[in-house]
Amino acid sequence: MAGPHISSEEETKERTSGWIASLADRGYRITGSRRAVVDVLAESGTSLSPAEIYEQGRAVHKQLGLVTVYRTLEKLEELGLVQRVHRPDGCHAYIPALRGHEHLLLCEQCGRVEYFRGDDLSELSRRLEGESGYTIHDHWLQFFGVCSQCQ
Amino acid sequence: MAGPHISSEEETKERTSGWIASLADRGYRITGSRRAVVDVLAESGTSLSPAEIYEQGRAVHKQLGLVTVYRTLEKLEELGLVQRVHRPDGCHAYIPALRGHEHLLLCEQCGRVEYFRGDDLSELSRRLEGESGYTIHDHWLQFFGVCSQCQ
DNA sequence: GATATAATTGAAAATAATTTTCACTTAGCG
DNA sequence: CGCTAAGTGAAAATTATTTTCAATTATATC
Numbered sequence: 001m002a003g004p005h006i007s008s009e010e011e012t013k014e015r016t017s018g019w020i021a022s023l024a025d026r027g028y029r030i031t032g033s034r035r036a037v038v039d040v041l042a043e044s045g046t047s048l049s050p051a052e053i054y055e056q057g058r059a060v061h062k063q064l065g066l067v068t069v070y071r072t073l074e075k076l077e078e079l080g081l082v083q084r085v086h087r088p089d090g091c092h093a094y095i096p097a098l099r100g101h102e103h104l105l106l107c108e109q110c111g112r113v114e115y116f117r118g119d120d121l122s123e124l125s126r127r128l129e130g131e132s133g134y135t136i137h138d139h140w141l142q143f144f145g146v147c148s149q150c151q
Numbered sequence: 152m153a154g155p156h157i158s159s160e161e162e163t164k165e166r167t168s169g170w171i172a173s174l175a176d177r178g179y180r181i182t183g184s185r186r187a188v189v190d191v192l193a194e195s196g197t198s199l200s201p202a203e204i205y206e207q208g209r210a211v212h213k214q215l216g217l218v219t220v221y222r223t224l225e226k227l228e229e230l231g232l233v234q235r236v237h238r239p240d241g242c243h244a245y246i247p248a249l250r251g252h253e254h255l256l257l258c259e260q261c262g263r264v265e266y267f268r269g270d271d272l273s274e275l276s277r278r279l280e281g282e283s284g285y286t287i288h289d290h291w292l293q294f295f296g297v298c299s300q301c302q
Numbered sequence: 303g304a305t306a307t308a309a310t311t312g313a314a315a316a317t318a319a320t321t322t323t324c325a326c327t328t329a330g331c332g
Numbered sequence: 333c334g335c336t337a338a339g340t341g342a343a344a345a346t347t348a349t350t351t352t353c354a355a356t357t358a359t360a361t362c
Contacts, residue, residue, distance in 0.1 A: 027309095028309085029308095029309060029310065029358050030358075030359095031309095031311075031357075031358070033310080033312090034310090050348085051348090063311085063312075065311070065313075066312090066349095067311080067312065067349090067351090068311065070350075071310085071311090084239075086237035086242055088235075088289070091237055091241075091242040092348080105279055105285060105287070107285065108288070114283055116279065116283075118275075119275055121292075124269075124270055125294060128256055129296070132256055132265055132267075132298075133298065134256060134258065134265075134294075134296040134297060134298050134299065135297045135302065136256070136295065136296035137259070137295055137296050138294070138295045139292070139293060139294045140291055140292070140293045140295075141272075141290070141291070142290060142291045143276060143285075143287050143289070143290045144287065144289040144290065145280070145285040145286050145287035145288050146286045146288070147283075147284065148284035148285065178338095179338085180328085180330075180337095180338060181330095182338095182339065182340080184339080184340070184341090185339090201320085202319090214340085214341075215341090216340070216341040216342075217320095217341090218320090218321080218322090218341065218342085219339080219341075221320070221321075222321095222339085222340095243319080304361105304362085305360105305362080306359105306360095306361085306362100307358105307359095307361105308359100309359095310355105310356080310358085311354105311355080312353105312354105312355090313352105314352085314353095315352075315353100316349100316350080316351065317348100317350070317351085318347100318348085318349075318350090319347080319349095320345105320346080320347075320348095321344105321345080321346070321347090322343105322344080322345065322346085323342105323345085324343095324344100325342100326339105326340080326341090327338105327340065327341100328337105328339075328340085329337100329338080329339085330336100330337105331335090331336095331337105332333105332334095332335090
């Protein structure tokens with residue numbers, strides 16, 4: 001199994017420009033406000049609520065409005081680039097979306113997110129389908145703890 | 152692996168009286184309103200939002216208030232008897248809490264919940280702890296699909 | 303580059319979910 | 333039974349999110 005994946009600065013920059021390109025490809029205009037939302041979330045190692053994105057985004061683009069944060073998240077979510085993250089204490093924060101068979105490890109204190117691979121649940125999924133009669137579409141495997149910084 | 156566990160009527164009755172006993176043990180009074188909330192959620196095979204519990208609970212105890220639904224859920228949650236269930240489209244519904252190493256299989260259409268056992272994630276958890284430096288406290292393994300009734 | 307125009311913006315209002323307040327009721331001990 | 337602190341529902345307050353709308357602006361086209 002690959003270890004958890006700590007994002008490098010290099011990669012988060014690529015993520016930022018990739019998201020901007022996806023928005024443009026889709027026909028959405030690239031505005032200062034959208035850039036600010038993308039910058040903040042793509043380069044954050046932690047999950048962020050709309051209010052946190054708003055606050056941090058204003059450092060980049062001072063006239064940013066909270067409404068635009070919501071609207072931009074909606075578009076990024078629609079493009080599969082970001083997703084809400086669900087935690088025992090709530091699900092109001094966003095992260096760069098999981099890709100392929102990635103799973104999550106989350107810090108309960110600071111919201112830090114690690115992505116890892118290495119557990120194939122498709123066999124279990126098929127077995128469950130057979131035994132339950134469900135048609136299974138998706139799954140979540142998430143671990144919750146405290147990161148080394150927060151200990 | 153044991154198959155998913157379909158609750159019998161027998162068992163849900165036991166669950167209802169167990170929850171009532173736990174509330175009483177803890178020193179909480181047993182009122183008609185609390186009984187209604189417990190009845191509805193303990194005997195439901197699907198996840199229910201506070202508003203749904205309120206609506207169904209009024210069939211049992213007509214003066215039930217929505218505020219009391221919230222307050223009773225808070226107490227049941229504190230006692231570890233119920234928990235919020237998180238799904239891609241939201242996390243505003245409650246279910247009887249997982250026990251031991253149970254995991255969830257959820258119907259995206261009707262909210263039906265199946266509990267299953269059979270996957271031990273403790274080894275993966277330990278491995279992740281070592282590689283990430285996190286102290287892991289908890290995990291979720293959840294499958295999402297469409298149940299046989301909803302197909 | 304200038305310009306036309308439809309997309310996008312932020313502020314304010316509206317809505318929805320949840321929590322708090324408070325005067326009244328009641329479960330359950332003695 | 334009667335007492336009393338716990339619990340109640342209605343209404344108000346709070347919080348998160350969405351909608352409305354007039355003003356602004358990104359970008360395709362000249």
